Structure formats: structure tokens, C-alpha cells
Amino acid sequence: AQSVTQPDIHITVSEGASLELRCNYSYGATPYLFWYVQSPGQGLQLLLKYFSGDTLVQGIKGFEAEFKRSQSSFNLRKPSVHWSDAAEYFCAVGVGDMRFGAGTRLTVKP
Amino acid sequence: DVKVTQSSRYLVKRTGEKVFLECVQDMDHENMFWYRQDPGLGLRLIYFSYDVKMKEKGDIPEGYSVSREKKERFSLILESASTNQTSMYLCASSFFEGSYEQYFGPGTRLTVT
Numbered sequence: 001a002q003s004v005t006q007p008d009i010h011i012t013v014s015e016g017a018s019l020e021l022r023c024n025y026s027y028g029a030t031p032y033l034f035w036y037v038q039s040p041g042q043g044l045q046l047l048l049k050y051f052s053g054d055t056l057v058q059g060i061k062g063f064e065a066e067f068k069r070s071q072s073s074f075n076l077r078k079p080s081v082h083w084s085d086a087a088e089y090f091c092a093v094g095v096g097d098m099r100f101g102a103g104t105r106l107t108v109k110p
Numbered sequence: 111d112v113k114v115t116q117s118s119r120y121l122v123k124r125t126g127e128k129v130f131l132e133c134v135q136d137m138d139h140e141n142m143f144w145y146r147q148d149p150g151l152g153l154r155l156i157y158f159s160y161d162v163k164m165k166e167k168g169d170i171p172e173g174y175s176v177s178r179e180k181k182e183r184f185s186l187i188l189e190s191a192s193t194n195q196t197s198m199y200l201c202a203s204s205f206f207e208g209s210y211e212q213y214f215g216p217g218t219r220l221t222v223t
Binding site: 006032034036043045049092094097098099100101102103 | 114141143145150151152153154155158160166168169200202204206209210211212213214215216217
């Protein structure tokens with residue numbers, strides 16, 4: 001069965017610092033992987049997705065993620081965090097019906 | 111832009127009431143989904159549908175049912191609301207094939223008292 005683990009429930013980083021959010025997945029075939037962001041009171045917005053090809057994918061808002069098959073991971077990164085990045089981030093895996101992780105809440109310190 | 115709309119942002123119902131949550135998408139997507147979101151648990155799939163009049167159970171279907179009479183509309187029904195169904199409910203849609211990217215509505219915060 002497909003599943004996602006996001007080991008970090010809450011992360012705090014200073015504005016301008018780099019960010020890495022971890023995601024590990026379990027999936028029986030080549031995974032379709034996604035990162036979504038949810039700002040307070042909003043629905044989910046897609047940041048980026050991976051299906052095949054280059055294992056480093058670029059997304060919106062300066063985010064990128066790297067697929068590592070050997071580690072079953074799809075970690076999200078940003079080189080310099082902005083205060084507006086404070087939100088909850090969800091990793092997801094699936095084709096058709098998707099499974100989501102529990103989410104990582106990001107706090108940005110001024 | 112893809113638009114997924116949900117009938118209410120906030121809803122308060124009493125225990126035992128029948129509750130309808132409506133979702134409409136305007137992108138001719140075949141797939142539609144209902145999730146509930148709870149702190150620390152992320153999004154959990156309740157039901158989904160690949161086509162009109164078709165439905166599939168997700169991971170937590172107990173206490174819920176769904177209806178899809180038209181392609182653009184997917185309804186979630188709580189036959190007899192209970193306090194443990196107090197939650198945020200999110201609807202999403204996607205194409206049947208291709209990127210499988212899901213587009214989400216703004217959510218309905220349901221409180222059952």
C-alpha cells in the first residue's frame with residue numbers, strides 16, 4: 001500500500017536561512033510524487049511534482065525537490081526562506097488516488 | 111485557472127443531523143475526491159470517484175457516503191453526524207490520466223455539536 005511519512009511535525013527557521021523538509025514514501029511501482037503547500041485558511045496549492053526523468057525538480061516560489069529512489073525520499077528544499085513561506089507543507093504519493101503525509105508546519109523567525 | 115468550489119466555508123450541525131457537503135469543479139475533470147484534514151493526521155481519503163455514478167472507498171469511509179450524479183459535482187453525505195466528524199473537509203479533482211495533479215477547494219470547516 002502506498003504511504004508517506006513526514007518525520008518533522010514542526011520546523012522553525014530564520015528568514016534567509018535554507019530549508020529542507022523531509023519526505024519518505026512507500027509505493028509499489030515508479031512513484032508519482034508531489035509537494036503541496038497550505039497557507040492558513042486556504043486550500044492546498046501544488047508546489048512541484050515528479051513523475052520521471054531528472055531527479056531534481058523545480059517548482060514555484062523558488063522551491064525544489066530531489067527524488068532519491070535508493071532512499072525512498074523526496075525532500076523539499078529552498079535556499080533562502082521568506083516570511084511568506086510560513087505554512088504547512090504536505091508530501092503526497094500516488095496515481096489517481098493519492099496518499100498524503102501528516103504535514104510539516106513551517107514557522108519563519110524574523 | 112482550475113476552480114474547485116465548496117458550498118460552505120463554515121458549517122455547524124447538531125449530532126444526528128444529515129449533512130451534505132457539495133463540491134463543484136469547472137475543468138471537466140474525471141476524478142473527484144473527498145478528504146478530511148485533522149491536526150497531526152494530514153489528509154485522509156474518504157471517498158473518490160472516477161466517473162459519474164461511480165465511487166470508490168478511501169481509507170476512512172465509515173460514517174460517510176457520496177453521490178456523483180453529474181461530472182462536475184461530487185457530494186459528501188454524513189448520514190447521521192457525530193461529534194467525531196468535526197473536521198476540515200477538502201474536495202479535490204484531477205484528470206483521469208496524465209499528471210494526476212489534484213486541484214483543491216478551499217475546504218469546509220464542519221463542527222458537530
